[in-house]
Amino acid sequence: MTDSKYFTTTKKGEIFELKAELNSDKKEKKKEAVKKVIASMTVGKDVSALFPDVVNCMQTDNLELKKLVYLYLMNYAKSQPDMAIMAVNTFVKDCEDPNPLIRALAVRTMGCIRVDKITEYLCEPLRKCLKDEDPYVRKTAAVCVAKLHDINAQLVEDQGFLDTLKDLISDSNPMVVANAVAALSEIAESHPSSNLLDLNPQSINKLLTALNECTEWGQIFILDCLANYTPKDDREAQSICERVTPRLSHANSAVVLSAVKVLMKFMEMLSKDLDYYGTLLKKLAPPLVTLLSAEPELQYVALRNINLIVQKRPEILKHEMKVFFVKYNDPIYVKLEKLDIMIRLASQANIAQVLAELKEYATEVDVDFVRKAVRAIGRCAIKVEQSAERCVSTLLDLIQTKVNYVVQEAIVVIKDIFRKYPNKYESVIATLCENLDSLDEPEARAAMIWIVGEYAERIDNADELLESFLEGFHDESTQVQLQLLTAIVKLFLKKPTETQELVQQVLSLATQDSDNPDLRDRGYIYWRLLSTDPVAAKEVVLAEKPLISEETDLIEPTLLDELICYIGTLASVYHKPPSAFVEGGRGVVHKSLPPRTASSESTESPETAPAGAPSGEQPDVIPTQGDLLGDLLNLDLGPPVSGPPLATSSVQMGAVDLLGGGLDSLIGGPNFVAPPATTVPANLGASMGSGLSDLFDLTSGVGTLSGSYVAPKAVWLPAMKAKGLEISGTFTRQVGSISMDLQLTNKALQVMTDFAIQFNRNSFGLAPAAPLQVHAPLSPNQTVEISLPLNTVGSVMKMEPLNNLQVAVKNNIDVFYFSTLYPLHILFVEDGKMDRQMFLATWKDIPNENEAQFQIRDCPLNAEAVSSRLQSSNIFTVAKRNVEGQDMLYQSLKLTNGIWVLAELRIQPGNPSFTDLELSLKCRAPEVSQHVYQAYETILKN
């Protein structure tokens, strides 16, 4: 009876013994032997040598023995393909067996044997089984099609199995329907473009009917499939939602979560004014809460999903704070997730309760959990202003516990509270200073140093405190060193008399003894600022800081929308899109929430424009990303302009690097004097005015050499931000050289001289090829046009967005910073034409996930016009094809840094109502695609 004896360790020569037993005449002995073989296989021993002997046992009427042999076959057939063929006959015979269980077993097992020769024989039996009279056989055959597709997709298509599978969706048996849906969904995933799962109102209706009748697992398959459907209008969405909501009461949590996914997705299409919308919101909360009484592993999955749902639709669970309170016996992974959600739900109404809980948690045992709880208190303070005072006093209580990591964590969050509410809670500084010695983590040390520097004027012994840190300067982490440098400079500016020595010490430590370029750069900036213009230094270093936002860890909205489409799946657990953890082509199709389309109301302008719409007129587009804010804290260098800091979005943190010794070498002197124009060697093209270049353009004559599209000049730096200097400009590319056409206008009352320009490191290494030459001083109200030649040999640093360029311009008055986005087509080089063979090979070679698709709307040009227009901007048409009345252009282009981009452009010239062009781009560096698309759009639309 007991089978455990098969697991006992075996001696040498076992294989021979087994061989003999397998060939025994006695049935029982044979079975025993096969069991031993399977046991050895399980523990990882290689028993493939017994293949022929085991296969010999296959022809038996003993079902148990047969199943064991099949199990063996599935494991070893691949390693012994020639032998495996021996089994085929039995399989084919079994597929004809009168017993449906055996027919199903045979077709199920055959599909698991990944040997080409066997799959050939599988087709006929499979075809029969798909039409078998017994539903059990049909449901097994449906899954078998997916198996076969995994082995040989072409075969499945050729044999017409896909159509048979589609027919099974209308089968009378719900389980057959469910398995067919599962198989089709999986096959469709590897053919994103095909319309395999032809979802339409009729087929959806069939699925919804089957939903009521099939097993819990079948319901999951069907719901997951429904979630991929986009209803045609809000009415259809509502009717599907109505039929899906009963699933929220299912005992299986996965059914519930998949139903939630469908509802969350289709809700996007419903108008918020609808009564039904409110009802639906109310119906969603209870099942989500119920998920929290499931087993801990499921709770974890549910909590990760609730985290997304709370970010997307906070109204659903806003009254359910209490259920997220941590229980003493919850596993740590559940505790940490609950804490996250508690903070998200914290509001003025419930803050008292939340704080009491958090304080409780801060005394627990698990270090990570305690830290997170302390941090959460700080986040509450920032989120709910009314609670700030209570939070601060709670944190002070925690500091009194003297538990080392609690104190450190508390100091880090108090720093954030100071940032959010300046000049409000300084009374606690004294308490903080008492704990200076216990801080051993860089983040806490840096936070404490920041606090001392920021409030240096109120701390009597600030200099002593900072000096104590300075002793071990070289052993500190960069974070602390940078902070210490800034703090001491702040201190010096506030109390210059006593601290001169200290500041000199830190500046020399930072600039002379450090290998860290960031530290050195920052040191030099401060040094130079302090030595040239202490007033300016004060303005820079002690500038008012931008406020920090309350939600710093929200998931970026487009990702959030994508993740909502993946509720219940691994993607929602990892909070990452599937492409981040799934290999190959499977499941990397980006999903997005459906736009709202109303059937009754007039259409509102749908938000169809892709995220990064072309931005010709936006000279200072800098995404104020929440994530950046954390970093901003480390950087106390405020924007060096007067006026409220928040308004000057044209300066980014990276601007610090701009002066890193660069201007020095450019201008050649510490006094920031631009070299006289005459000494500059005449550079070809550099002195060319824009008018002249037009002329050049004409003379060049040949079409291919004509310059690429030039956007009209836009204002990059408004006068009010630059003490009267207004800069507008654009980028051009003419016969292989790039230039920046600038227009400088003096709107101030004084004369401007000594112009110089410098670029920050950028994605493509753009740098001025010559100094900025302004021949005469710029008198008030005068405008001068300059064309600055650029090259692409500068130092490279990836920028966000990719085509961001940060520029510093200096004149006799001050240094100004701005940033601009350059159109990518200035980087398209003249030899960007690939030959056809090359193109084909490269297109195939680039993996599919690198392909990006875009639409260029309302572009009523024909193929020739498009082609020639693009060619003048160095996008070359490699081939052209006409498919079913559509023109397909295959194009290539090359960037200055050697990156090739391949494009397929689909034009429908015959159809006047359809003027959208479809563009798919393939590139080994997929991040450029978005910008290439923008370039296309800019060129074609102008």
Added chain:
Amino acid sequence: MIGGLFIYNHKGEVLISRVYRDDIGTRRNAVDAFRVNVIHARQQVRSPVTNIARTSFFHVKRSNIWLAAVTKQNVNAAMVFEFLYKMCDVMAAYFGKISEENIKNNFVLIYELLDEILDFGYPQNSETGALKTFITQQGIKSQHQTKEEQSQITSQVTGQIGWRREGIKYRRNELFLDVLESVNLLMSPQGQVLSAHVSGRVVMKSYLSGMPECKFGMNDKIVIEKQGKGTADETSKSGKQSIAIDDCTFHQCVRLSKFDSERSISFIPPDGEFELMRYRTTKDIILPFRVIPLVREVGRTKLEVKVVIKSNFKPSLLAQKIEVRIPTPLNTSGVQVICMKGKAKYKASENAIVWKIKRMAGMKESQISAEIELLPTNDKKKWARPPISMNFEVPFAPSGLKVRYLKVFEPKLNYSDHDVIKWVRYIGRSGIYETRC
């Protein structure tokens, strides 16, 4: 979908391994990756889902057995865990407790089950009732089956009512309903309810002939209010006794669309025992016990603890198996306890004083006091003061739920609702019933 399923013992030796998909790489790699990174991991496991080299591992633990499902795709994570639980249920239904011994003894059966309930990584019918008709521990049933029997099996496995077979006959038609509730509480030291909820289950044991149509009714507020609309008198009378159910989930035999539209619970039950529904309530919960703690630190080496418990239900009812667990600091050196009722003991290995009372009637009160002596330590960290927890069993439903009726209709056979013998029982147990101190 699920690419493979492994079962390990506590040492990380693999007992069962079944690979469904090739994409998870060679069997060895996947098996070893989980062993090394999760079972043998130095730190406590921080997530039930682990991603190792782009392969995701889901695991659950039953006593010291690890069950792991492996995949390379973006699978439905909730489904994988539900499946693993179901897998455990199925195994338990076949051979009892999930232990290394039992798994080794039944490995052939387990492989057979795995082949049946998971096909290419897709979960298939996993109702034990259905499975037991054709996967048996004897294994050799198929030869002796007639054709009708075989098709009956397949139609049951795939059918709409996969949980019940036709042709069941009982001489005596009987059914048992158990309303099992667990009441959860978190209370502040001052006696303020921080959170309280009841999670309940209605478990039904049915021994009914044929294919009976059942209808279950309880004092659900929504139903009562709907019915009571006619006479205001009735509403006020029954309204008092009705309860508000926050949410409920049902066994798959219940027609969910009917519940959604009419809020009526109708179903054809599986034969034998099953869980009809689960529900959750948060309003008007009867908290059977109140715990009043008093902890006083006397100097650095002594603690005084006094705990009073009050029973809060009808005096005619008796609570049983009462246990109060009072945590003690790690540096406890000695404890003296005095209690009015029951027995109390300090258990050093559990760092707690455990106070047990066999029975206690309603509206009574009892008290324990203890003196805890502590060893002096220089540990800076304060004692976390874990909450005082309580266990008990009471013969009523703390949510207030009442079964109003369970009607049985079997039109084809000649027995009526009145002929069915019905039993109803209420048991309220403590879930996590904690009071902070």
